[in-house]
Amino acid sequence: MKVERSFYERETLIVAKDLLGCILVHKSKDGEISGRIVETEAYLGINDKAAHSYSGRHTPRMDPLYQKGGFAYIYQLHGYNYCFNVVTEKAEVPQAVLIRALEPLVGLELMTQHRSIDLSLGKLKNLTNGPSKLCQALDIDTSLNGIDLCEDELFITKGDDLKTQFMATPRININYAEEDKDKPWRFLIKGNEFVSH
DNA sequence: CCAACGATGGGT
DNA sequence: CCCATCGTTGGA
Numbered sequence: 001m002k003v004e005r006s007f008y009e010r011e012t013l014i015v016a017k018d019l020l021g022c023i024l025v026h027k028s029k030d031g032e033i034s035g036r037i038v039e040t041e042a043y044l045g046i047n048d049k050a051a052h053s054y055s056g057r058h059t060p061r062m063d064p065l066y067q068k069g070g071f072a073y074i075y076q077l078h079g080y081n082y083c084f085n086v087v088t089e090k091a092e093v094p095q096a097v098l099i100r101a102l103e104p105l106v107g108l109e110l111m112t113q114h115r116s117i118d119l120s121l122g123k124l125k126n127l128t129n130g131p132s133k134l135c136q137a138l139d140i141d142t143s144l145n146g147i148d149l150c151e152d153e154l155f156i157t158k159g160d161d162l163k164t165q166f167m168a169t170p171r172i173n174i175n176y177a178e179e180d181k182d183k184p185w186r187f188l189i190k191g192n193e194f195v196s197h
Numbered sequence: 198c199c200a201a202c203g204a205t206g207g208g209t
Numbered sequence: 210c211c212c213a214t215c216g217t218t219g220g221a
Binding site for chain 1: 214215216217218219
Binding site for chain 2: 131
């Protein structure tokens, strides 16, 4: 079952941890594509030097960040890469969780098409083991920026009730974040082979 | 106007 | 490991 608004409107660190093991589903026009979330990063807003919204910065592209929890914040990186974030907390608290890696579940054929890679080498994990790879595989781009994850196109469901064994590490590639760059706000399922490098 | 940035992919 | 590539963003 789909997770509801109240799941997202909580402390970002809790949401980031609880998202591990959940299933991200995109009902795209070509068909359903989904994967289990195995790696996340929390971005804690105005007091987090790694966050877009650090010190209250607010440009048009980050409007969704300022929405209440449960909206999608999708931005294009420098170049052709997209990142998919889940907005957390109440409105005007610009915090989010970046989804960094998935374990592919449904729609493998579509994923291989979108990624234009060849699975015959058994490199299944190469489909979704990175924030931009998973966007490509699930056909997520900025046209979905600001979409409500409580609706039916792009949403998240509870995974198995297995208590996932997780661990926390510093976040990836945020050298600009000074004293915040070593905060252990990256979460991953221990030993999972689909975690990014 | 334009340098800078991160993720990826491929080469040595 | 190193390096090229992408082009939007945000600061001048």
